[in-house]
Amino acid sequence: MIKKSYIPKLDDFLGGGVPQGDSLLFCAYPGVDCETFGYEMLHGRLEEEDKGFIFTNVADPDTIIYEFNKYGWDLQTKVDNDQAFFVDGSSTFIGAPAQGKYSIDEYSQIEEVILKAINDIPEGIGIINNLSMLIDYLGDDDTIETVNKWNVYAKEKNVTLIYIFTEWDYEKELVDKIKNAMDGVVQLRSIEERVIIGQGFMVAKAGWTKPSDNMVLFFVLQPGGVKVYIPKILVTGPFNAGKSSFVKGISTASVSVDKQALGEFPTTIAMDIGHVDYKGFYADIFGTPGQERFDLILDVLSKEAVGAFIVVDSTAPQTFARAKEMISKCRAEAIPKVVIANKQDLEGALSPEEIRERMKLGEHIPIIPAVIPEKKGVNDALDALLRLLYGD
Incomplete structure (x- = not known):
């Protein structure tokens, strides 16, 4: 036995x-x-x-x-x-x-x-x-x-x-x-x-x-005891896609650097850092800013990353090209990654299948529907990345 x-x-x-x-x-x-x-x-x-x-x-x-x-x-x-x-x-x-x-x-x-x-x-x-x-x-x-x-x-x-x-x-x-x-x-x-x-x-x-x-x-x-340690997971995506909310939603502890933009949305101008303790796994999470003027940070944060979450706004297909650009800039093409289709509760949200077609993503890349503020899909995204990293 x-x-x-x-x-x-x-x-x-x-x-x-x-x-x-x-x-x-x-x-x-x-x-x-x-x-x-x-x-x-x-x-x-x-x-x-x-x-x-x-x-x-x-x-x-x-x-x-x-x-x-x-x-x-x-x-x-x-x-x-x-x-x-x-x-x-x-x-x-x-x-x-x-x-x-x-x-x-x-x-x-x-x-x-x-x-x-x-x-x-x-x-x-x-x-x-x-x-x-x-x-x-x-x-x-x-x-x-x-x-x-x-x-x-x-x-x-x-x-x-x-x-x-x-x-x-x-x-x-x-x-x-x-x-x-x-x-x-x-x-x-x-x-x-x-x-x-x-x-x-x-x-x-x-x-x-x-x-x-x-x-x-x-x-x-x-x-807690022994945890499998994932040294760096990157969270990236276009401006206002929900990256900071995702980092905070999956983290046992997190820190953000925020600045009020010229508008109604707070914008992350540096990065989010979080720690995840989930199903025997312990990971450090680094969230990137979405604006192009901070792309230099992507190169720094992407070093040593072993996996990535790409957060996109399901209601804003005009930002998908930017998401693909960020995948390239942070070298996420070469590591396991999961796309999080956020804002699925809003009118006009594209389905994961429609997003896959618009972004020209292969079937090997999971696309997880999510409503991040309500933590819907958050654990599904974590499970999907862990399967890519370590199998079932």
């Missing part, structure tokens, strides 16, 4: 999730967020009423409960109800009182204690955090032998074991042995490409399926 990981996009790459009884390693470069992946998987499984445990040698249980709270997850109640428990491998080593159902006084006990913990959670999930510190205590060979025994026993009990591993400066042979001991491996790494600096994950191994080899940028939010 496949169990979800509850990490955005990861289940798609893993063929639906992780089979019960299989092991999964999150292998992270130093400095990359990794504990959250294990914690989020545990949280999701506990919400399904599965049982679970955390073995921790990097923080005491109270600290981990506090971390869960920051993500918006209630671990304390699960512990109080005996649905989850800790194997405390840190407290006694810093002179603090031991906590949790089990505790480790010396690392010669660790193999037996974790086997007991696995036995306590049939068909559940166990988190081993952090495997790198286990190597420091047990040594290379004993760690590999211990991990193999845990994985064999976990398969017998249908327990999913999740390992967190910070890949310090270990010998490649040891790292390869650790990865070979696992049914699945997710590689977490830092990314520095041009001006994009972030973190990404990819599935390096999944014994139960052929994994996708895509690298996905991610961001960790508190509250």
Whole structure:
């Protein structure tokens, strides 16, 4: 039986999730967020009423409960109800009182204690955090032998074991042995490409399926957990099409620079900046001004954009040529894009099919009917762009 990981996009790459009884390693470069992946998987499984445990040698249980709270997850109640428990491998080593159902006084006990913990959670999930510190205590060979025994026993009990591993400066042979001991491996790494600096994950191994080899940028939010990170989405289109309203409508937070024009409409003369948190995705949104005198800004804003929304006024076909020009100026021809046919509630509004014909747009470009002030079509537009970027 496949169990979800509850990490955005990861289940798609893993063929639906992780089979019960299989092991999964999150292998992270130093400095990359990794504990959250294990914690989020545990949280999701506990919400399904599965049982679970955390073995921790990097923080005491109270600290981990506090971390869960920051993500918006209630671990304390699960512990109080005996649905989850800790194997405390840190407290006694810093002179603090031991906590949790089990505790480790010396690392010669660790193999037996974790086997007991696995036995306590049939068909559940166990988190081993952090495997790198286990190597420091047990040594290379004993760690590999211990991990193999845990994985064999976990398969017998249908327990999913999740390992967190910070890949310090270990010998490649040891790292390869650790990865070979696992049914699945997710590689977490830092990314520095041009001006994009972030973190990404990819599935390096999944014994139960052929994994996708895509690298996905991610961001960790508190509250929220792991989110797929889209570094820049552009929102452009002619003057008065509704770009600023769209940015504000999809954003959890946004900032605009506005100036009152010579008329009844406020006009954006610089740009709109927003942040979107939607269905496990976190994106930065940049809206452009529509007037030709600000076209120089288009070239600046378009750099590093990975997707674009083109907002048009459905009642103003005379502006469609300008919309096509802006698509070209901001290089949106080369990236996934969605056209938003705004003002569909007004008399004379052209249908998406009529707009496609007038603008000579291919069938591969979605055109979404919208009434942006009422947020009609806004989520449909977001869904359409996410499908273009990452598939269904």
